[in-house]
Amino acid sequence: MNQEASETTALMRRAQKKPPTPLPKLQLGIIMLTLVCGPIAAGSIYPYVNELVSELGITGSDERRAGYYAGLESLFYVTQAMTVLQLSSASDYVGRKPTLWMSLFGTSLSMLCFGLSRSFWMLVVTRCLTGFSNGNLGIIKTALADLTDRSNQAQAVAFLPIMWELGSAFGFFLGGQLSQPQRRFPNMFPGTFWGHYPYFLPSLATGSFVGLVGLLVLLFFKETAPHKKRPIWDGLDDPNGHISISPPSTPRSLLQLFTFPVMISLFNNIALSLLNIAVVSLVPLFFAMPITVGGLGLPPQKIGSAMAIQGVAIAGFQLLFFAKITRRFGERAVMIAGLSMFPVIFGLMPVISTVAQQAGQSAAVWILVAFLLSLNILPDMCLGVVWMFLNASAPKESRGAVNGLGQTAVSVARAIGPALSTSLFSLSVERNLLGGYAVYAILGAISVGAVILAMRLPRELWEEEDL
Incomplete structure (x- = not known):
């Protein structure tokens, strides 16, 4: 028995040394396009949502209260968290392809409805529908795993944060450049429709793009899910012509997964996601308010x-330097350095505000804004690093469950972050707490706690023997 196991292990090791399997470029390209749709749908409303809320009159002409209602951005992530596990599980039964294209078409339709909304509650309903239909990140990662093997998986996964940043950048661009088209381009958009629905054009562009990707999935994506459960083979015949079968490992219960490696990785994932989305939500509000x-x-x-x-700058930096920096300094150092940027970000925003109050939108303000935005490069590197820690902490037989926990926790953190940051902003300026800057003090204190939490991570990725 030991001899058979040794021979199997040796054969597997020799098999792992073969050249990387070529990636299925068309299928991988379609998967990456589906990944882009999420941040586009999530981020396209950020440039104009504060102005939209103010124009609907729900703030009572008090612009300081816009942050309370701009927090509807959180609804996307709240409802997304409710469907991540369900959609991922459904893809095991009906396949990756149908669940993907149905979720994309649902997102497309809900974005169109968002652009036609003229009341706060209609905005709430349509934003919830967008989140419900967009809980497909688990399917995307599963399909990516279906399309790759151990020899080429890292090569494919390296594109995930890059595509996410490009999607976010594209979403911000569409939301900013296409809002209020009649006011900006009256000759191209005449009539009363564009005046009554000044934010429909960015929703139309976003919904059309997502719908087009859904059509590509429907027409060209090949199903990757197996039709039925099969035993786990090692794939190699022994010299006597028999096929060795490795019995599947029994997944651990949810309670058994609550080990220190898993929990510390999970908590760091939550802290990073909360602060990351808080910045993404707070910065546009900070830019938009008088x-x-x-x-x-x-x-x-x-x-x-x-x-x-x-977003483009962050994606380029990730592509060129992420692997080099991680290899040079280690995952833990990158995580600590990235989280250490958040206290600086929250400390810099009141400085920019003070300079703007004294000198207006001067060159000094724009230099500080450029510096502020550049500080987000290191925190975004942490998104890939914390995923590496989470996967390394997971037992082999329960990686799906651990990643499911991680993705659900991230969605919940992203749901809390926008409402927390934008509401704190309005509360601070409305009641003049710490001169209107209490929001930065509170979020700065939370980010210091996140840095301390990152210091509990090991200097190297978790080893399986530690579990």
Whole structure:
């Protein structure tokens, strides 16, 4: 028995040394396009949502209260968290392809309805529908695993954060450049429709793009899920012509997964996601609010352009330097350094506000804004690193469950972050807490706690023997 196991192990090791399997480029390209749809749908409303809320009159003409209602961005992630596990499980039974294209078409339709909404409650309903239909990140990662093997998986996974940032940048660009088209391009958009629905065009562009990707999935994506459960083979015949079968490992119960490696990785994932989405939500609000209430008074076009440039810069940096920096300094050091940027970000925003109140939208303000946006490069590197820690902490037979826990926790954190940050902003300026800057003090304190939490991570990725 030991001899058979040794021979099997040796054969598997020799098999692992073969050249990487070529990636299925068309199928992988379609999967990457489906990944882009999520951040586009999530981020396209950020440049104009504060202006939209103010124009609907639900703030009572008090611009300081816009942050309370702009927190409807959280609804996307709240409802997404409710469907992540369900959609992923459904893909095991009906297949990856139908669950993917149905979720994409649902997202497309809900974005169109969002652009036609003229009341706060209609915005709430349509944003919830967008989140419900967009809980497909688990399917995307599962399909990616179906399409790759151990020899080429890292090569494919390296594109995940890059595509996410490009999707976010594209979403910010669409939301900023296409809002209020009649006001900006009256000759191209005449009539009363565009005046009554000034934010339908970015929703139309976003919904059309997502719908087109859904059509590509329907027509060209090949199903990757197996039709039925099969035993786990090692894939190699022994010298006597028999096929060796490795019995599947029994997955651990949910309670058994609550080990220190899993929990510390999970908590770091939650902290990073909470702070990351808090910044993504707070920065556009900070840009949009009038200088007199602690903002910069920028229009949606400038907000969208600035955040789109940031997204492209982050994606380029990830592509060129992520692997080199991680190898040079280690995953733990990258995680600590990235989280350490959040206290600086929250500390810099009141400084920019003070300069703007004294000098307006001067060159000094724009230099500080550029510095502020560049600080997000390191925290975004942590998104890949924390995923590596989470996967390394998971027992082999329960990696799906651990990743499911992680994705659900991330969705919940992303649901809390926008409402927390934007509501704290409005509360701070409305009641003049710490001169209107209490939001930055509170989020700064949370980010310091996140840095301390990251220090509990090991210097190297978790080893299976430790589990």
